[in-house]
Amino acid sequence: xxxxxxxxxxxxxxxxxxSAGAAEAVPEFASLPDLVVEPSAEVVLEPQVxxxxxxxxxxxxxxxxxxxxxxxxxxxxxxPAVPKIPRKxxxxxxxxxxxxxxxxxxxxxxxxxxxxxKRFGDTVAVDHISLSVPAGSIFGIVGPNGAGKTTTLxxxxxxxxxxxxxxxxxxxxxxxxPVVAKRNMGVLPDRLRLxxxxxxxxxxxxxxxLRGLDAKTVKQRSADLAAAFGLEDALDRLVxxxxxxxxxxxxxxxxxxxxxxxxxxxxxxxxVDPVSAANVTEILxxxxxxxxxxxxxxxxxxxxxxxxxxxxxxxxxxxxxxxTMDDVRGxxxxxxxxxxxxxxxxxxxxxxxxxxxxx
Amino acid sequence: xxxxxxxxxxxxxANTFRRSPIQVVGIVIGLIYGLGAAxxxxxxxxxxxxxxxxxxxxxxxxxxxxxxxxFLLVPLAFGVDDTLDPRAFSLFGLSTTKLATxxxxxxLIGVPALVIAIIAVAQVFTWxxxxxxxxxAVIGAVVIVATCVLGARxxxxxxxxxxxxxxSREITGLIALLVVVSLSPFAAxxxxxxxxxxxxxxxxxxxxxxxxxxxxAVWSAPFEASAGSPGLAVLKALIGxxxxxxxxxxxxxxxxxxxxxxxxxxxxxxYAGLGWFRFVPHTPAGAVAARSLTYWLRDARYHTSLVAIPxxxxxFVIALAVAGVPGNILALIPVPAMCLFLSWSAHNDIAYDxxxxxLHLASNTSGRxxxxxxxxxxxxxxxxxxxxGSPICAWLYGxxxxxxxxxxxxxxxxxxxxxxxxxxxARFPYPAVRPGDSPFAQPQASGTAAGLIQSLSFxxxxxxxxPPLGLAALGLLFGGGWNFAALIAxxxxxxxxxxxxxxxxxxxxxxxxxxLLAFTLRN
Numbered sequence: 061x062x063x064x065x066x067x068x069x070x071x072x073x074x075x076x077x078x079s080a081g082a083a084e085a086v087p088e089f090a091s092l093p094d095l096v097v098e099p100s101a102e103v104v105l106e107p108q109v110x111x112x113x114x115x116x117x118x119x120x121x122x123x124x125x126x127x128x129x130x131x132x133x134x135x136x137x138x139x140p141a142v143p144k145i146p147r148k149x150x151x152x153x154x155x156x157x158x159x160x161x162x163x164x165x166x167x168x169x170x171x172x173x174x175x176x177x178k179r180f181g182d183t184v185a186v187d188h189i190s191l192s193v194p195a196g197s198i199f200g201i202v203g204p205n206g207a208g209k210t211t212t213l214x215x216x217x218x219x220x221x222x223x224x225x226x227x228x229x230x231x232x233x234x235x236x237x238p239v240v241a242k243r244n245m246g247v248l249p250d251r252l253r254l255x256x257x258x259x260x261x262x263x264x265x266x267x268x269x270l271r272g273l274d275a276k277t278v279k280q281r282s283a284d285l286a287a288a289f290g291l292e293d294a295l296d297r298l299v300x301x302x303x304x305x306x307x308x309x310x311x312x313x314x315x316x317x318x319x320x321x322x323x324x325x326x327x328x329x330x331x332v333d334p335v336s337a338a339n340v341t342e343i344l345x346x347x348x349x350x351x352x353x354x355x356x357x358x359x360x361x362x363x364x365x366x367x368x369x370x371x372x373x374x375x376x377x378x379x380x381x382x383x384t385m386d387d388v389r390g391x392x393x394x395x396x397x398x399x400x401x402x403x404x405x406x407x408x409x410x411x412x413x414x415x416x417x418x419x
Numbered sequence: 420x421x422x423x424x425x426x427x428x429x430x431x432x433a434n435t436f437r438r439s440p441i442q443v444v445g446i447v448i449g450l451i452y453g454l455g456a457a458x459x460x461x462x463x464x465x466x467x468x469x470x471x472x473x474x475x476x477x478x479x480x481x482x483x484x485x486x487x488x489x490f491l492l493v494p495l496a497f498g499v500d501d502t503l504d505p506r507a508f509s510l511f512g513l514s515t516t517k518l519a520t521x522x523x524x525x526x527l528i529g530v531p532a533l534v535i536a537i538i539a540v541a542q543v544f545t546w547x548x549x550x551x552x553x554x555x556a557v558i559g560a561v562v563i564v565a566t567c568v569l570g571a572r573x574x575x576x577x578x579x580x581x582x583x584x585x586x587s588r589e590i591t592g593l594i595a596l597l598v599v600v601s602l603s604p605f606a607a608x609x610x611x612x613x614x615x616x617x618x619x620x621x622x623x624x625x626x627x628x629x630x631x632x633x634x635x636a637v638w639s640a641p642f643e644a645s646a647g648s649p650g651l652a653v654l655k656a657l658i659g660x661x662x663x664x665x666x667x668x669x670x671x672x673x674x675x676x677x678x679x680x681x682x683x684x685x686x687x688x689x690y691a692g693l694g695w696f697r698f699v700p701h702t703p704a705g706a707v708a709a710r711s712l713t714y715w716l717r718d719a720r721y722h723t724s725l726v727a728i729p730x731x732x733x734x735f736v737i738a739l740a741v742a743g744v745p746g747n748i749l750a751l752i753p754v755p756a757m758c759l760f761l762s763w764s765a766h767n768d769i770a771y772d773x774x775x776x777x778l779h780l781a782s783n784t785s786g787r788x789x790x791x792x793x794x795x796x797x798x799x800x801x802x803x804x805x806x807x808g809s810p811i812c813a814w815l816y817g818x819x820x821x822x823x824x825x826x827x828x829x830x831x832x833x834x835x836x837x838x839x840x841x842x843x844x845a846r847f848p849y850p851a852v853r854p855g856d857s858p859f860a861q862p863q864a865s866g867t868a869a870g871l872i873q874s875l876s877f878x879x880x881x882x883x884x885x886p887p888l889g890l891a892a893l894g895l896l897f898g899g900g901w902n903f904a905a906l907i908a909x910x911x912x913x914x915x916x917x918x919x920x921x922x923x924x925x926x927x928x929x930x931x932x933x934x935l936l937a938f939t940l941r942n
Contacts, residue, residue, distance in 0.1 A: 219780050221933040242783035252940075253775040253854060255710060257717045259690045262710075266696070269706035270782040296691050298717075300854075314778070 167194040170353045171216065171322055176225035178211050185211040186222070187377035193322075193355055193370070198348055200368035200385075201357040202394070204402045208377040209357040210250050213326045216355070217247045229322055243271075246315035248308075250326035250357075256300035260291055260310050263299055264317060271318035278317070285313035288343055290336060304331040312340065316347075323347070325356040329363060341367055361395035375402050420513075424521040428503065428528045453530045457537040464541040472548070474619065476642030477626035479542060483563070483638030484629040486535065490567040494575040504579060505674045519674040523667075526568045539563040546641035551649055555656050556641035562659045563637055569666040576673050580680075630655060633662035699795075703784050707792020711768075715796040720771060720852050724764040732756035750815035751825060754808035758829045759880060761801045762836025766876040768793045768844045770851035774939045780932045786925025790841045794917070801833040823902040824891035827909025831887045834913030836880035838920020843876045845927040848938055883916055884909070 171193040178186040186208045193199045203209050214220035216227045218234045218241065226233055232240035255263060261282060268278030286292045289309040294302060299310060312328055323344070329337045344354050345367065358364050364371060365385060371394065372382035380401045381388045389397045467475040503522055513521075526532065539560035546556040630639030637659025643652035695712040699705035715721040732753045740749055769776060779789055805826060813822040849869040881888075887909035894902035928935070 217781060218783075219777055219933060219936055221937075238783050242781060245781070247777075247781040249777055249781075251774075252777045252936075253773050255714075255772070255775045255778065256854065257714055258710065259694075262690075262693055262696055262713065265693055266706050266710055267778060267782065269696075269701060270703050270778065270784045272703070275701045298690070318782075 167196060169193060170195040170230050171199075171324075171355060172226075172228045173212070173216055174226045174228075176212060176215055176227070177223045178208075178215060178220065179223055184377050186215065188225075189374065189377065189379055190225075191372055191379065191382060193353055195321075195353050196348055196351050197369040198344060198354045198356065198367055200364035200371040201355065201374055202359070202361065202364055202371060202398055203357075203374035207374045207402075209374055210326055211377075212374065213324055213355070213357060214249065217245060217249070217324050218242055219247070219249060219252075243318070244321045246318065246320035246323040248311050248315045248323070248325040248328055250330070254299050254307065254311055254314075256302075256307075257298060259296050259298055260286070260302070261295040263310060264295075264313055267314035268317045273318060281317050282313075285317060289313055289339065305333055305336060308332050309336060309340070316343075320352075322353045322355065325354065327358060328356050329358055329360060337363070361393070361398055365389065365394040373398055373401050420517060421521045421524050424503075424525045425528065428525040431503075432528065450530055453534045454537075457534040460538045461541040464538070465544045467545045468547060472642065472646050473623065475545060476630075476639065476646065477619075477622045479545060480626040480630045480635045480639045480642065481622060483542070484632065484635035486538070487563070487566055487570065487634045490531070490535070490571045491574050494571055495578050505576065505677045506580075509678045515675040515678060516671060518678070519671045522674070523569055523572060523670060526572045527564070531571065532564065532568050535567045536560075536564050542638070542641070546645055548645040551652065552641040552644035555644050555652055558656060559637045559640055559659065562656075562663055565663045566633075566637065566659070566666065569663065569670055573666055573670050573673060576670075576677065580673070580677055631658070633658060633665075636662070703782075703788035704792045707779075707784070707789055708795035709792075711793050712796050712799070714771070718771075718854070720854075724760075728757055728760045728764065731760050747816045750812055750817075751821065754805065754812050754825060755829045755832050757804060757808070758801055758833035759836055759877070761797050761804070762833050762840060762880060763877050764840075765794060765797050765837060766840040766843045766872070767848060767851050768840070769935055770844075770848045770939065771854070772939065773854050774936060775854070776932075776939055777936055780936055786845070786928035786932075787921055788925075789928055790845065790921045790924040793844075794837045794841060794921070797833070797837055801837075805829045805833065820898055820902055821891075821894060823906035824887075824894045827887045827902075827906035828884060828891050829909075831884045831909035831913040831916075832880060835883040835916040835920075836876075838916040838918070838924075839876055839880050839883065841917075841920040841924035842927065843872065845924045845931065845935070847872045848935065883912070886912060 169192040171191075173189060173191040176186050176189045177184070189208070189212055191199075191201075191212075201209050201212070211220065215222045215225075216234065218227075218238055221235070226235070227241075228234070229241040230244045232244070234241040234245075255266065258266060264282040264285065265278050268281060269275075273281070282295075286295055289312065291306065291309060291313065294306055294310075299307060302310065308328065308331060312325070315323060315325065328340060332340065341363075344356075348354055356364075356368075368385055370383065371385050371388050373380045373388065381397070385394070388394070464479070467478060503525060505518060505522060508518055508522075527536075542563075543553065543556040543560055546552040626635070626639075629635035630642070636655040640652045640656040640659065643649075643655060695709035696706065699709045715725065735756050736749050736752050739752070740746070778784075809822060809825040809829060812825050813819050847868075849872050887905045890901050890905035890908050894905055
C-alpha cells in the first residue's frame, strides 16, 4: 500500500476537476462517511457530468485560462443532471474520495468481461476469460507473449468478434449496444495502423469529429493533448513520419479526445521514452482520480506494479490470478509472481557452446 | 545598370564555351537546331504571304499560340537552371523596379530569345497585305518577343522559387493531372478525326478560339486586319499588349518577393493547419470525406488511379477506332468511360486503409458516414468532368442534340458506379497494396477473387446504366425527346443508386465491421 492515499491525494487536490454535481456530493459524503450507498452514488453521478462537461484528462501542463476559473462557491448547487459548464477544465472544488482499495467491492464495476472465448482455427486464443474492472481504478493485464491479452482487449473494445461471452461497458453491451458502449470507451489498440497520411493535428481532429465532438472542442482538446504529450512541434507533420513513441502518443491522445469513462490501452508504454511515460502515467492517474477507469496491458512488471490498483495475470488464454495488486503479488514483487505463474523460466541448459567463444 | 547586366549575361554566355568540349558541342548543336527551326519558320511564314488569308491566319495563330505556351510551360515542367536568379542580386541593394527591368532586358540575350525574335520578324512578311496589318504585325513582333521572354522569365522564377518544395511539387503534379483530364477529350478528337477531309475546318476553328486567348491574340491581330476587320484587329492587339503588361506586373512582384524571401528549404513535409478538414461540414461524413480527399492527394496509391482514369478511356477509343467505329461515335465515349473508371476506382477503398479502419470501429462511425465520405473525392472530380466534358463530346460529335444523353449516361455511370463501389468495398474487399508500399507492388495473396470482384463491379455499373444507355441509343437513332429521356433516366437512376448504395453499404459496414478489420489484418 505504498502508493494510493499518499500518492493520489495531492494530485486530487491540485488539479482535480470535479463536476458541480460531485462538488455537491462532497459535504454530504464527508459528513456521512459510513453511509454505504455513498461511494457508488458518487461514482455513478460524477462521471456522467464529467463526460458532459470536462475532458477527464486535465493535465497539469495545460494552462487554464484565467477568466474561465470559477469560484467554487458559485457552482455550489447546480442540478447535477444539467451541466452548466461547457468549458474545459474550470477550476473545481477539490474532492475527497474514498481510498479505492479500501472498499473495492463497493465500487461500481465499469467494465465486465464475462466468459470470453475466441478461437483462431485450432488454437484457443482466449479460453473463458472473465474480468471485472471497478470504476476509478487502473487495471493491469499482464501475460507472456501470445497469452491472449491483445485478443481480449480487442474483443472488449469491439474490434474483434468473440466466439462466446459478453463485454459490458457501463451497463451497455459492446456487441448489442455499441453506440453507448463505444462512446464510453477510449481505445488504443496495439499494432494497428493509424491514418498516417494525416498530420498529427488532422488525425486528432478526425478522431474527435468521428466521436461527435464539435469543432471548437476538438481544436481545444487537440491543443491540450498535444501539450500534455509533448507533440506540439509534431502536429503539422505526417503521422507516417513520426517515431514509434510519438505514434503511440498521438494514438493515446486520439483515445482520450472524447473524454471516455474507460480507457482501454494495449501496450501504452511500448517504445515511449521514460519522460513521456511518466507524463502519460501522471495523466492516467489524474484521470482515474477524477473517476475514470483505465485498463492497460504491458510487459513492464515494474510499471504495472507501480501504477495499477488491480491486476490480472493471463497465461495461455486463461486468467491465472486477478485481484488487487497486493492480493495478487503477495509478499514478493509482481514480477516474481508472474514468472512463477507463467512458469516459463527455463534454466539455460545445453547452451554451453555459447560460453566457449569461437574465435 | 542595364549595360552592366547585359555585359554580365554576355560574359556568362561566353563562359559556356569555355567548358568541356562535349558541352560546347552540345551548345553548338542546340544553337544550330534553334536557328534551323527559326529558318524553317521564316521560310514558312514568308510562304504564307502568298496563300489565302483565312488559312494563313489559322496556321500562324495556332502555331504562334503553341510557341508562346511552350515558352511559358517548358521552364515550369523541366525547371531551367537560372543563372540570373533575382535572389543572386539581393545583397546589392538595387531597387526592385530597376532589377526587374534589367533582368528582363538581359533575358533578351540567349538562343530562345533570338529564335523567337527571328520568327516574330518573319511574321511581318506574312501580313504585308495592307498598311494596318503591317503596323499591327510590327507592333505584334515586339509584343511576341516581350511575351515569350518575359513569360519564360516569370515561369523560370516560379519554378525555382515557388515550386522548390515537395508539397508544391505535389500540387503542381495534381494541377498537371487536372489539365490532362480536361484536355483529354480534345486529344481524343484530334486523334480520331479525319484530317484529310476536315483538317482545315478544325484548324480554322482552333485558330479562331486561340486568337481570342492571350497566347494567340497578338498573332491574330494582323490576320484580322488583312481579313478586313480592323476593329477586331485592334482589339486583339490590345489583348496581347495587356497580357505583356500583366506579365510585367507579375514579374515585378515576383522579383520584389524573391528579394526579401530567403531560399525556401523543403520544410520537412510540414502541412500547416487542418487542410481539407476546414472545407467540409463538421460531421463524421464530412471528416471521412476530408480524410479521403487528403489521401487521394497525398497517397501514391491513389495517384496511380488518378493518372489511369484519364488515359484508360483512350485505350477504349483506339481499340474501337481500329475496329472501324466511325470517329464521331468515338467522340461520345471518353467522358462516360472516365466516369465509369472514376467510380470503379473506389470499389476497394477499405482495403487501402488497411488496419487503420479500427478508428471507425472504435468510434462507432456510422456506416453511412463512412460510405458516403469515401465517395466525395470521386464526386468532386466526376461532376465537373461531366459538366465540362459532355459539351466537348457533343461538340466533337457534331450534334448538340446528344448533349443530354451524354450527361445522363455519364452521370448515371458515375453515381451508380459509386453506389455499387460503396456496397462492394464493404462486402467484398480484396487485398490491396499496403500503405507506404510502392503503388506498383503486388499485394500478397491477391488470388482469383480479386479479379472476379474487379470485373463484377466494373460490369455491374454498366448493367445498372442500361436504361439511360438504351434511351441514349434511341436518341442517337431517332433524336428528339429520347435524349432528354436519357438525361432524366440517368440522373434519377444515378441518384437513387448512390443513395441506396450508401444505405446498403452502410448497413453492411455496420454489420461486418469487425470482419473487415480482421480482413485487413490478414493482409
